[in-house]
Amino acid sequence: MTAASPILDIQDLRKSYGANEILKGIDLAVHAQETVFIIGPSGSGKSTLLRCCNRLETPDAGTVTVDGVDLGDPRTDINAMRRRIGMVFQSFNLYPHMKAMDNITLALRRVSKKSRADAEVLALAALERVGLAEKRNAYPAELSGGQQQRIAIARALALEPKVMLFDEPTSALDPELVGSVLAVMSDMARAGMTMVVVSHEMRFARDAADRVVFMDHGVIVEQGSPGEIFGQSQHARTRAFVSQLER
Amino acid sequence: MDAFIEQFFNLGVMAKAFPLLMRGLGMTLLICLAVIPLGFVGGLLVALARLSRSAMLRISVRILTDLFRALPPLVLLILVYSGLPFTGIRLSPFTAVCIAFFLNSSAYYGEVLRAGVESIGSGQWEAARSTGLSGRDTFLFVVLPQAVRNVLPDLVSNTIEVVKLTSIASVVSMTELLYSADMARSITFNASPVVLAGLIYLVLLWPAVRLASRLEHRVGT
Numbered sequence: 001m002t003a004a005s006p007i008l009d010i011q012d013l014r015k016s017y018g019a020n021e022i023l024k025g026i027d028l029a030v031h032a033q034e035t036v037f038i039i040g041p042s043g044s045g046k047s048t049l050l051r052c053c054n055r056l057e058t059p060d061a062g063t064v065t066v067d068g069v070d071l072g073d074p075r076t077d078i079n080a081m082r083r084r085i086g087m088v089f090q091s092f093n094l095y096p097h098m099k100a101m102d103n104i105t106l107a108l109r110r111v112s113k114k115s116r117a118d119a120e121v122l123a124l125a126a127l128e129r130v131g132l133a134e135k136r137n138a139y140p141a142e143l144s145g146g147q148q149q150r151i152a153i154a155r156a157l158a159l160e161p162k163v164m165l166f167d168e169p170t171s172a173l174d175p176e177l178v179g180s181v182l183a184v185m186s187d188m189a190r191a192g193m194t195m196v197v198v199s200h201e202m203r204f205a206r207d208a209a210d211r212v213v214f215m216d217h218g219v220i221v222e223q224g225s226p227g228e229i230f231g232q233s234q235h236a237r238t239r240a241f242v243s244q245l246e247r
Numbered sequence: 248m249d250a251f252i253e254q255f256f257n258l259g260v261m262a263k264a265f266p267l268l269m270r271g272l273g274m275t276l277l278i279c280l281a282v283i284p285l286g287f288v289g290g291l292l293v294a295l296a297r298l299s300r301s302a303m304l305r306i307s308v309r310i311l312t313d314l315f316r317a318l319p320p321l322v323l324l325i326l327v328y329s330g331l332p333f334t335g336i337r338l339s340p341f342t343a344v345c346i347a348f349f350l351n352s353s354a355y356y357g358e359v360l361r362a363g364v365e366s367i368g369s370g371q372w373e374a375a376r377s378t379g380l381s382g383r384d385t386f387l388f389v390v391l392p393q394a395v396r397n398v399l400p401d402l403v404s405n406t407i408e409v410v411k412l413t414s415i416a417s418v419v420s421m422t423e424l425l426y427s428a429d430m431a432r433s434i435t436f437n438a439s440p441v442v443l444a445g446l447i448y449l450v451l452l453w454p455a456v457r458l459a460s461r462l463e464h465r466v467g468t
């Protein structure tokens with residue numbers, strides 16, 4: 001058996017806005033079925049890193065490879081790749097003028113070129129995975145924040161992604177709704193989804209993360225198991241940040 | 248008082264002018280049917296150009312839309328109808344009306360639609376693009392429907408203006424509603440046909456005006 005190559009491979013990634021260097025050479029490899037958490041102070045570049053992983057941002061230098069395909073290669077069909085890179089946003093970003101079902105089928109029909117009937121079968125399966133099949137005809141405004149976020153997860157899931165990126169998926173939610181979203185994410189992790197999660201839900205990270213990455217000022221300061229990062233980190237910066245989370 | 252009713256609300260004159268006015272209404276509706284979709288599609292192109300990445304395109308379209316909004320539509324129509332033949336292009340009155348209205352109403356619809364598109368947050372674009380949707384599909388299926396909904400009152404008001412404006416087609420001798428009414432007036436020496444034309448406009452546009460203000464309230468809340 002050869003060592004499997006990573007699903008997501010980030011090498012020497014750099015990104016600046018004007019004179020402001022946000023990512024200063026990031027190296028990170030995420031393997032199949034791994035759940036990697038990224039933590040770090042506000043402004044440390046976590047969102048920018050995720051957004052470079054599906055080219056919502058264009059990096060200045062470095063490579064991002066997903067399932068062996070270099071996203072920066074001009075020959076890469078980025079829309080075909082994005083379908084395989086699910087993204088979940090802090091603010092859900094469901095399409096408010098469409099029912100839950102249509103939110104999910106849009107990309108299946110337009111990008112995966114499925115018929116309406118096939119798309120609806122896949123969408124329904126995705127809705128069942130997030131426990132909201134009965135809400136398929138609801139508009140986003142008729143759903144709670146937690147339900148909206150689960151629909152957003154289903155929208156990405158239905159496209160059968162190789163990797164899912166979560167950018168603070170629960171930080172816009174009322175505390176009592178966080179649990180339902182985290183439960184769906186745990187299920188996904190257990191089912192073998194490869195996930196990169198920016199989140200400060202430390203209890204959840206302890207349970208679900210295979211690895212925790214601590215970022216600060218555009219670099220990865222350190223990474224390790226949840227126990228290593230949240231417990232007895234060698235780095236003063238990590239310890240200071242973690243202790244602040246615990247408060 | 249009797250003289251006033253005789254001059255403005257003469258039912259006999261109205262009845263005689265009625266068939267002529269109906270033909271005029273037909274022409275008005277025909278012009279609307281051509282000009283409103285043209286203006287809307289033109290407005291979409293203007294809005295897209297105004298949001299384009301190319302600064303050249305953005306600026307030139309802005310200058311053009313400013314120009315066509317500043318120029319009185321009547322002047323624009325006369326220029327198109329009697330100016331273009333000098334460049335060797337002969338136009339039917341109907342074509343001239345379509346071109347002039349296209350230029351004028353594209354500029355107005357364009358401004359309204361641009362505001363609508365700008366009202367849609369970047370999160371919608373990003374979510375759609377992250378699922379692999381192309382920029383074109385994102386615009387058509389995600390952004391445009393929401394944008395139109397957000398500016399529906401303005402779109403309806405704009406359309407009402409376009410309908411009223413079709414009366415200037417009379418200067419290139421198109422027998423639309425108002426022109427027909429004026430013709431009837433000069434034959435009968437009686438203003439009642441013009442009053443009747445006014446009533447027809449009212450019947451035509453009053454529901455649209457109501458709709459616009461109802462939409463205004465709905466968006467306001």
Ligand SMILES: Nc1ncnc2c1ncn2[C@@H]1O[C@H](COP(=O)(O)OP(=O)(O)OP(=O)(O)O)[C@@H](O)[C@H]1O
Nearest residue numbers: 017018020022040041042043044045046047048049
């Ligand atoms: N489009 C942009 N233009 C200019 N600066 C930007 C842009 N996007 C992000 N930045 C800056 O880049 C820095 C990193 O932003 P980023 O959103 O990646 O941080 P983050 O770690 O996700 O922070 P948070 O925890 O607050 O979400 C910030 O200082 C931000 O102001």
Ligand SMILES: [Mg+2]
Nearest residue numbers: 046047048167
């Ligand atoms: Mg962020």
